[in-house]
Amino acid sequence: MTQTIKARVLVTPRREVLDPQGDAVRLGLHSMGYDEVADVRVGRYVELSLTGSRADARDRVREMCERLLANGVIEDFSFTLDEAL
Amino acid sequence: MTQTIKARVLVTPRREVLDPQGDAVRLGLHSMGYDEVADVRVGRYVELSLTGSRADARDRVREMCERLLANGVIEDFSFTLDEAL
Numbered sequence: 001m002t003q004t005i006k007a008r009v010l011v012t013p014r015r016e017v018l019d020p021q022g023d024a025v026r027l028g029l030h031s032m033g034y035d036e037v038a039d040v041r042v043g044r045y046v047e048l049s050l051t052g053s054r055a056d057a058r059d060r061v062r063e064m065c066e067r068l069l070a071n072g073v074i075e076d077f078s079f080t081l082d083e084a085l
Numbered sequence: 086m087t088q089t090i091k092a093r094v095l096v097t098p099r100r101e102v103l104d105p106q107g108d109a110v111r112l113g114l115h116s117m118g119y120d121e122v123a124d125v126r127v128g129r130y131v132e133l134s135l136t137g138s139r140a141d142a143r144d145r146v147r148e149m150c151e152r153l154l155a156n157g158v159i160e161d162f163s164f165t166l167d168e169a170l
Contacts, residue, residue, distance in 0.1 A: 004123070010130050025131065028153055034145065038089070039134040045095050046110065049124040060119065068113055 005050050007061045009079040011070045012043035043075070057081055090135050092146045094164040096155045097128035128160070142166055 013019045019041050026040040046069055050057055061079055070077040098104045104126050111125040131154055135142055146164055155162040 012130065012132070022131075025153070029149060032149075032152065034149055036135045036137045036142075036145065037133055037149075038136060041132040043130040043132070045097065045128040045130040046107075047097070047126040047128070048122055050119075050121045051123060052121045057121075060121065064114060064117075064119055064122075067117065068110070 002052055003054070003083055005052070005054060005057045006082045007048040007050060007057065007079050008082070009046040009048065009061070009065060009069055009077060010043060011046065011065070011075050011077045013041060014074055014076055017074045044069075054081060054083070087136060087138065088168055090137070090139060090142045091167045092133040092135060092142065092164050093167070094131040094133065094146070094150060094154055094162060095128060096131065096150070096160050096162045098126060099159055099161055102159045129154075139166060139168070 013022070021042040022040040025042060026037055029037045029040070048061065048064070050060070052060070058081060061081070065077040065079065066072060098107070106127040107125040110127060111122055114122045114125070133146065133149070135145070137145070143166060146166070150162040150164065151157060
């Protein structure tokens, strides 16, 4: 069945990789008085609207992540699929 | 009760705002043969580890989003709180 599907992709730096952007945000928050912040990691959020079947979408979105949206050397990804309203 | 809490923040461009990064990703995916992709929006994902009570965390994280993590003029944000394992 063809339908509109929304894929929500999270791309995050791998645990063992330095995250200078996260460090900058943490320091910024500390300087503003948010001393309770122990760690910050900054990643990307990508929302895709696609047409097609849900079964195909899962494989295709995984492929898009591996080929373009995430850099497998330094990043992890995860995603969920929703049918769009 | 003091505990370690993980806040997961999504920052997305507002619907009415142009998203050139999303357009670039969409064109890139089309050029790779993923013609089923109708729309792409690119935002940020920020994971914060904080100490303190859950009740305080909700207000504090909202404030961090408004003051630093998101630009209210052009971006929306949402977040969830989990107790870290």
